[in-house]
Amino acid sequence: MPARPQGDRRATLHGGLPDRYLTPEDLASLLAVPVETVYSWRRKRTGPPGFRVGKHLRYDPAAVHAWITARTEQNAA
Numbered sequence: 828m829p830a831r832p833q834g835d836r837r838a839t840l841h842g843g844l845p846d847r848y849l850t851p852e853d854l855a856s857l858l859a860v861p862v863e864t865v866y867s868w869r870r871k872r873t874g875p876p877g878f879r880v881g882k883h884l885r886y887d888p889a890a891v892h893a894w895i896t897a898r899t900e901q902n903a904a
Contacts, residue, residue: 848885
């Protein structure tokens with residue numbers, strides 16, 4: 828599969844998120860928090876919804892964007 832050129836709009840979804848499922852490490856990097864925080868959110872069910880692919884945890888970028896939007900609106904109220 829050829830690499831996408833820089834600036835290719837297909838390389839990211841709305842909100843600047845990648846067009847692939849995110850790993851916990853990706854999510855931690857995106858939000859500038861420790862990966863332990865991402866796992867803590869999962870245990871407490873306070874973070875974005877994740878799902879398992881076998882033993883691997885993944886996050887849908889659209890669900891992460893919706894979670895961030897909801898948190899932003901909640902904090903603005």
